[in-house]
Amino acid sequence: MSQKPAELSGLQQAFQYPRLKPKATPELNKILISEIRESGPLPFSSYMAQCLYHPKLGYYARAEATTVSKKGDFITSVSVGPLFGQLLARRLHRFWLANGSPSHFTILELGAHDGSLATDILTNLTEIDPAFAAAVSYVISEPLPARRNFLKTRLGDKATLISHPDEVQTEIGALVANEVLDALPVPLYLFSKNQWHEVLVAIDNDDNLAWDTRPASPDLPLNYPEGYVTEGVPDLPTFLTPLAQCFKKALYVWIDYGLDQESLYHPARTAGTLRCYRNQKSNAHPLDFPGEQDITADVNFTAVEKAATKLGLQAHPVMNQSRYLTYCAKDWLLANPDQKGIQQFQTLTHPSQFGNRFYALELTKGDVTRAFP
Ligand SMILES: C[S@@+](CC[C@H](N)C(=O)[O-])C[C@H]1O[C@@H](n2cnc3c(N)ncnc32)[C@H](O)[C@@H]1O
Numbered sequence: 152m153s154q155k156p157a158e159l160s161g162l163q164q165a166f167q168y169p170r171l172k173p174k175a176t177p178e179l180n181k182i183l184i185s186e187i188r189e190s191g192p193l194p195f196s197s198y199m200a201q202c203l204y205h206p207k208l209g210y211y212a213r214a215e216a217t218t219v220s221k222k223g224d225f226i227t228s229v230s231v232g233p234l235f236g237q238l239l240a241r242r243l244h245r246f247w248l249a250n251g252s253p254s255h256f257t258i259l260e261l262g263a264h265d266g267s268l269a270t271d272i273l274t275n276l277t278e279i280d281p282a283f284a285a286a287v288s289y290v291i292s293e294p295l296p297a298r299r300n301f302l303k304t305r306l307g308d309k310a311t312l313i314s315h316p317d318e319v320q321t322e323i324g325a326l327v328a329n330e331v332l333d334a335l336p337v338p339l340y341l342f343s344k345n346q347w348h349e350v351l352v353a354i355d356n357d358d359n360l361a362w363d364t365r366p367a368s369p370d371l372p373l374n375y376p377e378g379y380v381t382e383g384v385p386d387l388p389t390f391l392t393p394l395a396q397c398f399k400k401a402l403y404v405w406i407d408y409g410l411d412q413e414s415l416y417h418p419a420r421t422a423g424t425l426r427c428y429r430n431q432k433s434n435a436h437p438l439d440f441p442g443e444q445d446i447t448a449d450v451n452f453t454a455v456e457k458a459a460t461k462l463g464l465q466a467h468p469v470m471n472q473s474r475y476l477t478y479c480a481k482d483w484l485l486a487n488p489d490q491k492g493i494q495q496f497q498t499l500t501h502p503s504q505f506g507n508r509f510y511a512l513e514l515t516k517g518d519v520t521r522a523f524p
Contacts, residue, residue: 157343157364161378162350165422168362168438179208179442184354192351192363195339199446203334204295208442212295219264224445225428227330228505229268234495236271238479239404243325244283246402249522250323256286257324259316259397262331263291266305273309292316319397326394326403332450333407335385339425340367342375360438371416381416381423382448387458395462400517406472408508409450424449452512464514467521472499473506478524
């Protein structure tokens with residue numbers, strides 16, 4: 152059967168392009184254009200990977216930029232204040248206690264960014280339990296060299312910096328990752344003329360970045376409306392396999408915005424969830440400002456659970472951040488916290504703020520007591 156070219160209008164509606172020329176052309180734009188001219192259009196996931204993780208010009212490689220903060224492009228639960236880290240420290244302490252208070256316990260953080268979450272967790276360990284503080288080794292896995300250098304300067308010897316999680320081999324520990332899964336490069340798909348197409352990034356006659364497609368067969372049904380655009384699953388096996396092998400026994404805490412598979416691929420969600428952040432505003436122009444704005448997509452929690460289960464991990468029910476942090480905060484709330492802390496708690500858990508948009512997924516490995524209701 153001959154493949155019909157896709158009708159791009161659905162894609163143009165979801166992510167208008169070409170647009171007015173940005174005033175400044177990011178340096179990465181030029182690199183991408185010459186790469187596409189030489190080797191042909193890039194799958195969207197490769198484009199997104201370059202935009203976020205190009206070793207020098209990627210959005211997350213620019214260690215000098217205040218990208219994730221109240222002064223930057225977007226905020227996270229960590230930006231709300233130190234309470235988020237304090238409550239996660241309490242969560243990990245409970246797990247440590249329930250599993251026999253081992254004398255060595257590794258906390259592995261991913262996506263440590265500017266080191267704020269690490270600082271907030273580490274600062275509270277002694278107050279929570281000096282024996283826990285003494286047992287903990289804090290390790291940050293950060294693939295980008297510029298960011299590793301930045302974190303080394305900020306954290307000194309409080310944390311060990313590694314470039315890949317396969318450098319960790321330990322008996323028991325925990326992984327903490329806030330808003331990391333949403334930053335993994337995803338493929339983008341367009342449903343047109345009764346078939347799926349993978350979205351590519353090409354160049355037009357004026358040497359601007361532009362959309363293109365090629366027929367594809369993602370693991371999705373074939374009953375979507377013309378022009379339906381959605382993102383696929385990131386390469387979870389490659390990402391999760393080394394993490395599953397780091398520990399013999401572990402708790403994994405993933406916090407992120409996301410959906411289950413059914414909601415994510417609902418026919419009414421015609422433009423998927425891919426979006427960009429720049430100057431505290433979201434936009435639908437991923438081809439603008441490559442390397443100078445965040446590109447993100449909601450996490451498909453069902454896919455993460457499935458991939459983790461395949462690797463021998465146990466997935467526990469996803470719950471919203473409101474419920475999750477309220478449980479983590481039980482002892483803290485009973486200890487008469489100050490007003491500043493209460494305000495942070497409200498922001499982190501209120502349904503109209505961080506409470507109902509973010510979810511926690513816990514995974515465990517090995518014969519452990521999870522210590523969660
Ligand atoms: C949205 S930021 C999260 C910032 C921080 N955790 C917070 O909550 O404020 C996403 C981070 O995930 C990091 N990241 C993406 N893939 C990663 C990987 N494979 N290993 C470690 N970090 C990764 C990015 O470099 C970036 O710093």
